[in-house]
Amino acid sequence: NTVMTQSPTSMFISVGDRVTMNCKASQNVGTNVDWYQQKTGQSPKLLIYGASNRYTGVPDRFTGSGSGTDFTLTISNMQAEDLAVYYCLQYNYNPLTFGSGTKLEIK
Amino acid sequence: EVQLVESGGGLVQPGRSMKLSCAASGFTFNNYDMAWVCQAPKKGLEWVATISYDGSSTYYRDSVKGRFTISRDNAKSTLYLQMDSLRSEDTATYYCARLEDYGYKRYFDYWGQGVMVTVSS
Numbered sequence: 193n194t195v196m197t198q199s200p201t202s203m204f205i206s207v208g209d210r211v212t213m214n215c216k217a218s219q220n221v222g223t224n225v226d227w228y229q230q231k232t233g234q235s236p237k238l239l240i241y242g243a244s245n246r247y248t249g250v251p252d253r254f255t256g257s258g259s260g261t262d263f264t265l266t267i268s269n270m271q272a273e274d275l276a277v278y279y280c281l282q283y284n285y286n287p288l289t290f291g292s293g294t295k296l297e298i299k
Numbered sequence: 300e301v302q303l304v305e306s307g308g309g310l311v312q313p314g315r316s317m318k319l320s321c322a323a324s325g326f327t328f329n330n331y332d333m334a335w336v337c338q339a340p341k342k343g344l345e346w347v348a349t350i351s352y353d354g355s356s357t358y359y360r361d362s363v364k365g366r367f368t369i370s371r372d373n374a375k376s377t378l379y380l381q382m383d384s385l386r387s388e389d390t391a392t393y394y395c396a397r398l399e400d401y402g403y404k405r406y407f408d409y410w411g412q413g414v415m416v417t418v419s420s
Binding site: 193224226228230235236237238241242245247277279281283286287288289290291292293 | 336343344345346349358359360361394401402404405406407408410411412413
């Protein structure tokens with residue numbers, strides 16, 4: 193199975209910060225990676241598909257990049273509403289596999 | 300408006316069965332592959348199973364193969380997950396999700412609110 197290793201596990205951030213989180217695949221998954229945001233008590237929401245494509249309605253402060261085995265989600269100018277857990281997902285191979293998540297918390 | 304509404308969860312004893320349903324509305328159900336994703340309490344997301352738009356193909360994570368069955372009724376716009384031989388480690392919130400294919404890219408663009416399944420004696 194393709195293991196998706198996310199780092200860091202958690203981050204303490206301030207509003208206005210630039211936030212970068214990473215996802216490393218155990219094998220080449222091309223650009224077949226999505227990013228999801230899950231706020232407490234809510235269902236996940238799609239942010240980025242195909243590694244770098246922002247989904248409809250997602251603010252442009254969210255940017256995805258990467259290919260092969262290394263992927264990054266960047267939030268420029270962090271907002272309070274962005275506090276959540278962020279998951280990467282690879283769909284290049286079955287089984288589909290999620291990373292373990294990066295939790296953003298207020299400093 | 301796209302809506303996915305799960306039902307059928309609750310408390311079940313180990314070894315017993317439970318069937319989840321996901322009623323879809325607001326889109327042409329039989330045009331989309333669908334999936335179940337679960338989340339154990341305070342844990343991360345795990346893909347469980349996917350079914351093709353016409354039900355002809357199904358895929359499962361190893362830990363549920365032979366125990367869970369994903370199916371769909373396109374006439375009723377409803378997705379199902381039959382869960383047999385349940386184990387305590389199956390305790391989780393189960394989400395149904397729509398799988399969009401767009402230019403060789405795939406993603407879960409709509410999710411239900413989730414339904415809790417607790418396996419305990």
